[in-house]
Amino acid sequence: MRKKPELLAPAGTMEKLKVALLYGADAAYVAGKSFGLRAFGGNFTRDELKEAVEFAHALRKKIYVTLNIYAHNSDIKQTPQYISYLAEIGVDAVLVSDLGLFTLCRSQAPSLPIHISTQANNTNWLTAQSWRELGASRVVLARELAFHEISDIREHTDVELEMFVHGAMCISYSGRCLLSNFFTHRDANRGMCAHVCRWKFALTEEKSPGEYFPIAEDERGTYIMNSRDLCLLDRIDEIVGLGINSLKIEGRMKSVHYVACVTKIYREAIDACCAGEDFTGRLPIWRKELEKISHRPYTEAFYNGNTDEATQSFETSKNFQSTDFIGLVRGYDAKTRIATIEQRNHVKIGDTIEFFQPTLPSFHQKLTAMTDLEGNAIQAAPHAQQIFQIEVQSPVEPYTILRQNIV
Numbered sequence: 001m002r003k004k005p006e007l008l009a010p011a012g013t014m015e016k017l018k019v020a021l022l023y024g025a026d027a028a029y030v031a032g033k034s035f036g037l038r039a040f041g042g043n044f045t046r047d048e049l050k051e052a053v054e055f056a057h058a059l060r061k062k063i064y065v066t067l068n069i070y071a072h073n074s075d076i077k078q079t080p081q082y083i084s085y086l087a088e089i090g091v092d093a094v095l096v097s098d099l100g101l102f103t104l105c106r107s108q109a110p111s112l113p114i115h116i117s118t119q120a121n122n123t124n125w126l127t128a129q130s131w132r133e134l135g136a137s138r139v140v141l142a143r144e145l146a147f148h149e150i151s152d153i154r155e156h157t158d159v160e161l162e163m164f165v166h167g168a169m170c171i172s173y174s175g176r177c178l179l180s181n182f183f184t185h186r187d188a189n190r191g192m193c194a195h196v197c198r199w200k201f202a203l204t205e206e207k208s209p210g211e212y213f214p215i216a217e218d219e220r221g222t223y224i225m226n227s228r229d230l231c232l233l234d235r236i237d238e239i240v241g242l243g244i245n246s247l248k249i250e251g252r253m254k255s256v257h258y259v260a261c262v263t264k265i266y267r268e269a270i271d272a273c274c275a276g277e278d279f280t281g282r283l284p285i286w287r288k289e290l291e292k293i294s295h296r297p298y299t300e301a302f303y304n305g306n307t308d309e310a311t312q313s314f315e316t317s318k319n320f321q322s323t324d325f326i327g328l329v330r331g332y333d334a335k336t337r338i339a340t341i342e343q344r345n346h347v348k349i350g351d352t353i354e355f356f357q358p359t360l361p362s363f364h365q366k367l368t369a370m371t372d373l374e375g376n377a378i379q380a381a382p383h384a385q386q387i388f389q390i391e392v393q394s395p396v397e398p399y400t401i402l403r404q405n406i407v
């Protein structure tokens with residue numbers, strides 16, 4: 001049996017945290033209301049951070065908190081007290097990229113493990129080893145590394161290594177770009193990226209205001225800085241074989257459906273791989289699952305060496321998905337087989353729904369009857385987060401995702 005790496009999932013909100021851990025993540029990374037790199041990702045109040053730690057620890061899982069902004073002077077004042085609070089509530093590690101914040105964590109909470117964020121651009125073994133000597137317990141590798149470089153880093157250092165296996169990419173070195181600052185005054189390095197790289201750019205001429213000349217590489221136009229999404233599912237065997245300690249999924253701003261689906265697929269892949277199973281036949285099924293969530297076309301990005309046009313999406317910056325997220329199971333009565341559902345997209349009688357479950361097998365069912373909470377028959381649930389009930393043909397778990405094929 002091969003050593004199993006940790007599966008680390010993103011959690012932008014408490015609900016996503018619960019979904020991540022219930023669908024198979026060993027750990028989740030979250031941000032407080034300040035100092036994380038996803039200022040619009042929901043994020044956790046201090047009380048919620050405490051609740052998140054308690055929820056994770058009850059499942060014998062871990063919570064890491066991001067402190068990975070590049071801090072300016074004005075950020076420093078409130079930081080010592082926040083670091084002490086994180087240590088006090090028992091978070092399992094903080095993610096840091098700024099040397100000043102790193103030093104502060106070491107002095108303020110010496111027993112709090114520190115992971116060096118990918119934002120610090122850890123691209124070689126000397127850097128990884130240097131962070132270890134300074135007291136870091138883990139280094140998150142830069143996404144801009146090829147397999148042979150990762151392998152070399154692994155050989156030269158025994159610090160824990162974490163690497164991204166799935167999720168959105170930056171066109172520039174992982175977040176260290178100024179496009180967003182320049183166009184929108186929102187600093188990507190302080191958690192406020194406006195994803196400007198995905199915008200559709202055009203050319204204008206100084207004396208012709210309002211006239212936009214398309215920058216076209218072909219008849220569809222071009223999105224010159226629109227990276228595809230990383231997907232290293234096909235490389236799991238190789239990555240586990242290297243002895244990487246933690247496999248990370250990007251996406252604290254993505255949906256509950258995204259977190260559930262990506263986490264479950266990588267959970268199954270890692271388990272199959274570490275059990276020595278020949279899972280080649282399951283790969284197409286897993287890939288098909290990853291097509292169901294909202295995503296850009298997939299790429300292995302830098303993993304095979306230098307990137308080329310196959311790592312960019314030139315047609316559109318739109319996301320694709322083959323299913324719609326319809327609702328979430330909030331309760332289930334085993335005696336009556338009645339499931340209580342919270343609506344997330346319009347659903348009506350006659351729709352065929354897939355129940356995608358944290359641990360139980362998925363199944364499809366055609367909706368023949370729906371009721372409100374008073375037991376009145378309804379034909380549809382058109383309102384956001386409307387609660388309704390249905391009789392299900394198989395038992396369902398809390399946080400089961402209901403989804404429907406997009407026709």
Ligand code: SF4
Binds near residue numbers: 170177193194198
């Ligand atoms: S604008 Fe694009 S490349 Fe720059 S930090 Fe944001 S997502 Fe990354």
